Amino acid sequence: MQLNELSQRSGVTPASIKYYLREGLLPPGEAVHATRAEYSARHLERLELIQALRQIMGLNIGQIRGLVKMADDGVPRLDLLAAVQRVVLDLGNYTTSIGGEAAEATDAVVRLRGWPDSASDARNALTAHLELMAGLKIPVSETVLDAYSKAMDDVAGLDIAATTAPESTDRLILTAAVGMHMHSQLLLKLLALAQASHAIRRYQR
Amino acid sequence: MQLNELSQRSGVTPASIKYYLREGLLPPGEAVHATRAEYSARHLERLELIQALRQIMGLNIGQIRGLVKMADDGVPRLDLLAAVQRVVLDLGNYTTSIGGEAAEATDAVVRLRGWPDSASDARNALTAHLELMAGLKIPVSETVLDAYSKAMDDVAGLDIAATTAPESTDRLILTAAVGMHMHSQLLLKLLALAQASHAIRRYQR
DNA sequence: AGCCTTAGGATAGAGCCACTATCCATGCGT
DNA sequence: ACGCATGGATAGTGGCTCTATCCTAAGGCT
Numbered sequence: 343m344q345l346n347e348l349s350q351r352s353g354v355t356p357a358s359i360k361y362y363l364r365e366g367l368l369p370p371g372e373a374v375h376a377t378r379a380e381y382s383a384r385h386l387e388r389l390e391l392i393q394a395l396r397q398i399m400g401l402n403i404g405q406i407r408g409l410v411k412m413a414d415d416g417v418p419r420l421d422l423l424a425a426v427q428r429v430v431l432d433l434g435n436y437t438t439s440i441g442g443e444a445a446e447a448t449d450a451v452v453r454l455r456g457w458p459d460s461a462s463d464a465r466n467a468l469t470a471h472l473e474l475m476a477g478l479k480i481p482v483s484e485t486v487l488d489a490y491s492k493a494m495d496d497v498a499g500l501d502i503a504a505t506t507a508p509e510s511t512d513r514l515i516l517t518a519a520v521g522m523h524m525h526s527q528l529l530l531k532l533l534a535l536a537q538a539s540h541a542i543r544r545y546q547r
Numbered sequence: 548m549q550l551n552e553l554s555q556r557s558g559v560t561p562a563s564i565k566y567y568l569r570e571g572l573l574p575p576g577e578a579v580h581a582t583r584a585e586y587s588a589r590h591l592e593r594l595e596l597i598q599a600l601r602q603i604m605g606l607n608i609g610q611i612r613g614l615v616k617m618a619d620d621g622v623p624r625l626d627l628l629a630a631v632q633r634v635v636l637d638l639g640n641y642t643t644s645i646g647g648e649a650a651e652a653t654d655a656v657v658r659l660r661g662w663p664d665s666a667s668d669a670r671n672a673l674t675a676h677l678e679l680m681a682g683l684k685i686p687v688s689e690t691v692l693d694a695y696s697k698a699m700d701d702v703a704g705l706d707i708a709a710t711t712a713p714e715s716t717d718r719l720i721l722t723a724a725v726g727m728h729m730h731s732q733l734l735l736k737l738l739a740l741a742q743a744s745h746a747i748r749r750y751q752r
Numbered sequence: 753a754g755c756c757t758t759a760g761g762a763t764a765g766a767g768c769c770a771c772t773a774t775c776c777a778t779g780c781g782t
Numbered sequence: 783a784c785g786c787a788t789g790g791a792t793a794g795t796g797g798c799t800c801t802a803t804c805c806t807a808a809g810g811c812t
Contacts, residue, residue: 457744464739493698498741534669536703539662
């Protein structure tokens, strides 16, 4: 298939496809000769991935490029999942200082939940976030952390169990990202409803 | 105090303050005469609110305008909190159809948790989100909804209890928005860590 | 009283992002 | 052999959040 057909099948305009090619999100088609290139099902799949990451998750071009580069480089699955987490759950842009109360709180949570005691983006992000909250004078008691982490442990168990092995790396990213996003959003909607319910009970009388 | 001092005390450049005035985020200062206006502590507080909503929460000007308009119009506290939720937890932009499986699932959750059975943005958002997930063929079992909602119910109870009564409407918005945001982000970080932990257990062997 | 500074108002420009449109030489398909 | 689509390059668009410039008017210091 060539550009026009790819465009029609994916619903992405040719101009945008060219843009994605330029930005390195979409690998170039196999050049039949100077002015003709052939695209495959892989390109279609990639375009679907790009569409989902842009429109559903709201990722920017740079973030998407990072993910698809990893896919093209064939990095291990766990690293890929970690990268997806980083952009979908917004774990990036954090600077963690070593030690400190926040780090201890994080360690305590990890021990309490029996999670593997290894460094990770998620762990750094958690520590950094606790530091941020401490800086903003928003207290996070051990009780709260305990309750939150228990809840998330339960949720994560269900999430991971529901993840099925995908047939291609692009599909892995797609299902993992969409799944993570949808589940975390679901959690936030439930939180909103729960908060609203508690607020009504508390204030409306 | 006048423009320059307001700028220095808030850390916002005069040009940006003018922009906020133009956009109606900041009420005009009390005009001493044609070319001089006096700003008060309220303006400083408002600027801090705007800064936080922009930089920490990433709200856009339109969303902030909506919130501060409500504050200036003196709408009831519960409505204000609902509006804060809408922008902070991203409950807007949803179209819900009446009835359907998703609505039933939402009703079931509300009954199960003993939450007040009233319409709300949060409830609509939840229903719409469940519809979206169904459309994407991401199954959400009753078990999952039960576990998630229980977790969020516990969390919300702690959240609301931690909310202290603020002295001004701007402060109410600020503490509510920052608190909501920080707590929801904390949850997401914990979710990330929990997921990573489960994934390691599952895949790394 | 006179002049320098600064406020406020209006308008235009900057910088970023994700496209989108135009232009051009090329060469396949009919 | 010739029209039309292609790849490649480059420039433009529109939305958003500022930021900079200009201008007039007036306060206040001397």
